[in-house]
Amino acid sequence: MSERQSVPITVLVPERRNVELLQRCAADPSVMLLASGDTLAGAGLLGLLRVGRVMVIAPDVASRTAGCECCQVRLDLIDAVRCAVLRRSPPERLVVVVDRADSAVSGTTTGDDPASDVITAISTLHAGGEVERLAHLGGLVVDVDACAASTRLASGLAVWDSQMEAAIAIADSIVVTGAELLTEPSRSIIADSLSELNRIGQVIFCATEAIDVERLIVLDSWNRSPTLSCSSARDGGEPLAWPEVSPTHAEATVETVVLHRCGVLDSDATNAWLDRVVAESPRGLLRFQAALQVSTHHSRVCVRGSRSAMRSTTELQPGSTSSRRAPDDRGNVVVLIGRALDRQALSDSFESIEVAQ
Amino acid sequence: MTSSSQPILTTADIDWSTVLPDAVRVFDWSSKGRLLAIAADGSALVGGPERITAPMTPDPRDAIWLGERALAVVDPVVGLVTAGLNCGQPLPFWGACRVGTHGGRTVISGDGRLAVLGHSGINRVPEVIWTGVGVTHACVHVGGAMWALGGTNGLALIDVALGCVDTRVELSGVIAIAARGDAGRLVASDLAGAIHVFELSDLDSGVELTGYCDPVRLLAMSPDHRRVIAAAADELTHWAISDSGCVADEPTSIVVHDSTITALESSDSGFLATGDESGVVYVWSPLLAEHPVVRLQLDGEVTALAWSRDGTRLAIGSVSGELVVADVRAGALA
Numbered sequence: 001m002s003e004r005q006s007v008p009i010t011v012l013v014p015e016r017r018n019v020e021l022l023q024r025c026a027a028d029p030s031v032m033l034l035a036s037g038d039t040l041a042g043a044g045l046l047g048l049l050r051v052g053r054v055m056v057i058a059p060d061v062a063s064r065t066a067g068c069e070c071c072q073v074r075l076d077l078i079d080a081v082r083c084a085v086l087r088r089s090p091p092e093r094l095v096v097v098v099d100r101a102d103s104a105v106s107g108t109t110t111g112d113d114p115a116s117d118v119i120t121a122i123s124t125l126h127a128g129g130e131v132e133r134l135a136h137l138g139g140l141v142v143d144v145d146a147c148a149a150s151t152r153l154a155s156g157l158a159v160w161d162s163q164m165e166a167a168i169a170i171a172d173s174i175v176v177t178g179a180e181l182l183t184e185p186s187r188s189i190i191a192d193s194l195s196e197l198n199r200i201g202q203v204i205f206c207a208t209e210a211i212d213v214e215r216l217i218v219l220d221s222w223n224r225s226p227t228l229s230c231s232s233a234r235d236g237g238e239p240l241a242w243p244e245v246s247p248t249h250a251e252a253t254v255e256t257v258v259l260h261r262c263g264v265l266d267s268d269a270t271n272a273w274l275d276r277v278v279a280e281s282p283r284g285l286l287r288f289q290a291a292l293q294v295s296t297h298h299s300r301v302c303v304r305g306s307r308s309a310m311r312s313t314t315e316l317q318p319g320s321t322s323s324r325r326a327p328d329d330r331g332n333v334v335v336l337i338g339r340a341l342d343r344q345a346l347s348d349s350f351e352s353i354e355v356a357q
Numbered sequence: 358m359t360s361s362s363q364p365i366l367t368t369a370d371i372d373w374s375t376v377l378p379d380a381v382r383v384f385d386w387s388s389k390g391r392l393l394a395i396a397a398d399g400s401a402l403v404g405g406p407e408r409i410t411a412p413m414t415p416d417p418r419d420a421i422w423l424g425e426r427a428l429a430v431v432d433p434v435v436g437l438v439t440a441g442l443n444c445g446q447p448l449p450f451w452g453a454c455r456v457g458t459h460g461g462r463t464v465i466s467g468d469g470r471l472a473v474l475g476h477s478g479i480n481r482v483p484e485v486i487w488t489g490v491g492v493t494h495a496c497v498h499v500g501g502a503m504w505a506l507g508g509t510n511g512l513a514l515i516d517v518a519l520g521c522v523d524t525r526v527e528l529s530g531v532i533a534i535a536a537r538g539d540a541g542r543l544v545a546s547d548l549a550g551a552i553h554v555f556e557l558s559d560l561d562s563g564v565e566l567t568g569y570c571d572p573v574r575l576l577a578m579s580p581d582h583r584r585v586i587a588a589a590a591d592e593l594t595h596w597a598i599s600d601s602g603c604v605a606d607e608p609t610s611i612v613v614h615d616s617t618i619t620a621l622e623s624s625d626s627g628f629l630a631t632g633d634e635s636g637v638v639y640v641w642s643p644l645l646a647e648h649p650v651v652r653l654q655l656d657g658e659v660t661a662l663a664w665s666r667d668g669t670r671l672a673i674g675s676v677s678g679e680l681v682v683a684d685v686r687a688g689a690l691a
Contacts, residue, residue: 004634004657004658004676037434049415049416049434050412050415052397052398052415052416055416056416056433056434058433058452058468058492060491060492060509061509062491062509062510062529062530062548063529063530063548064529064530064548064549064550065529065549066527066529073548075492075494075509075530075548076492083382083397083416083418086380086382086397086658086660086676087379087380087397087676088378088379088380088397088676088677088678128570128571129571129572129574130574133617133634
């Protein structure tokens with residue numbers, strides 16, 4: 001009996017319906033695309049239903065705790081992942097398209113519709129149970145329409161609504177399409193706006209036809225130690241100090257907190273700290289990712305999650321299949337992305353975790 | 358099966374096996390013992406291994422026999438596809454995910470609606486009932502003209518003869534329902550990981566069973582209505598119910614599977630079958646609840662199980678498309 005591999009999932013959030021990007025994703029025979037019927041029809045991909053290369057999903061949001069927004073999950077995604085993976089020849093990768101509400105596309109302020117909220121989709125993929133058994137989140141790709149963003153900027157409108165802002169802040173890759181139509185200053189403003197918001201991913205400016213789709217969607221960002229974008233990373237044990245939010249983007253309320261610490265931490269105290277962080281701001285915590293040294297004999301533990309959903313795995317070194325190894329000197333790193341995070345309190349409480357005896 | 362030939366221990370002999378083009382998703386046995394199996398690519402095994410059809414729908418979610426000669430398959434995009442009823446075109450029903458039949462009525466449930474059709478008029482415009490439970494995740498016949506539907510917003514009892522919702526209960530995402538028509542009782546699991554035991558006569562006062570980390574997708578009720586059986590991870594839990602309807606405070610927990618249980622089905626004769634992601638299938642006797650009496654091994658994760666109506670045949674399907682039909686003979690001791 002062959003061992004089934006966990007199928008990686010890439011979540012794709014197009015700001016507008018980028019037909020060409022979807023078509024190029026669908027052209028890869030190892031990929032199965034999960035998207036709404038309208039999106040697939042608009043991209044001319046509904047015919048792939050017949051050969052099992054795409055699957056139609058329709059947001060079906062329920063809360064694990066009645067009335068609790070941070071416990072919302074998308075039941076349709078759980079079903080779809082199950083149906084997509086439990087095949088004789090399962091796809092090598094799933095690409096889940098989270099459609100934006102029409103009002104968001106037009107640049108107006110959206111409500112908090114959980115159906116178009118990428119955080120709800122991300123939380124669902126961390127919610128355990130069937131999804132965790134069959135698949136895992138590999139990465140999040142956000143497709144930004146440069147012309148629309150530039151127009152909103154020039155018009156004095158909010159550049160991103162709250163859901164798009166959250167999606168950009170936690171994205172592993174941000175593709176800015178249509179930027180070739182902008183002037184250099186406009187491109188710079190958009191680039192600055194994105195890099196202020198997102199500290200962990202890469203921003204790619206290019207035309208859709210120039211995108212290397214395989215490189216774009218083959219990500220394994222969530223199951224490893226958090227990485228910071230080049231302009232953000234720095235050595236040393238102190239928490240990173242990010243530049244203040246510029247006055248032109250005062251509406252950017254999502255912030256990134258990076259915590260560093262050396263030594264081997266007490267595992268129980270670390271667990272308690274993580275639980276406390278999640279409990280104190282479940283709705284505001286959009287993404288968290290950490291690599292923590294909690295044993296003198298084993299590799300670091302990688303923790304990732306969103307809102308109240310949290311998962312952990314042992315960090316595997318390249319070429320290694322065992323978690324048993326001497327602790328390294330890379331220490332502990334925690335990245336928290338969210339709204340209304342108390343940077344100082346988080347830093348203080350992280351520093352107060354006991355060291356392992 | 359005569360008593361003189363009854364073995365001491367329960368046995369399961371493989372009658373026949375075959376391989377479908379894709380993972381086995383759904384089984385249904387007809388009242389005369391014909392098997393319907395639907396694979397993930399939509400192809401169907403009808404009656405026996407010599408008759409496997411071309412794909413009927415791209416993404417089949419449920420399928421049933423309509424009598425002995427016709428069958429119906431539902432697909433969230435295509436709707437209802439039938440074979441054997443001289444209906445050339447599928448019946449469009451966006452979001453269709455469950456189908457059932459009883460007493461000459463066929464019901465299709467989907468995105469907030471329940472469509473009710475008669476066998477002879479399957480191509481007519483159906484009667485549509487708005488259920489109020491959102492997207493349906495479970496649909497079970499509970500006796501007479503009553504059907505229980507579980508969905509995103511809760512649980513509803515629907516009277517398909519009157520065409521209306523009889524009772525509705527708000528729950529946070531009903532995942533699975535188990536019921537037996539003559540029990541007057543149903544069991545539903547929700548997204549929070551709780552199991553609710555309801556008397557049909559009073560849905561407002563159910564008993565909540567907790568202790569599960571994740572939502573319980575696999576639920577069953579024993580034919581004597583005295584046990585609720587749930588599978589979560591590699592553990593089976595049995596909740597005893599007394600004559601007066603009181604549910605035990607703690608379940609009996611049984612861990613025999615080495616990996617996650619992926620299929621669970623109880624028969625009308627009291628046998629229980631469980632399958633796991635390693636391809637192991639255990640059959641459990643009502644006389645010996647804590648130890649399996651039969652073990653079978655398939656070549657991949659067990660994706661579907663179904664007992665024939667008389668409880669003597671067990672159909673088992675795996676993710677690789679392997680399909681096995683076993684004759685189960687009840688033993689005198691177990």
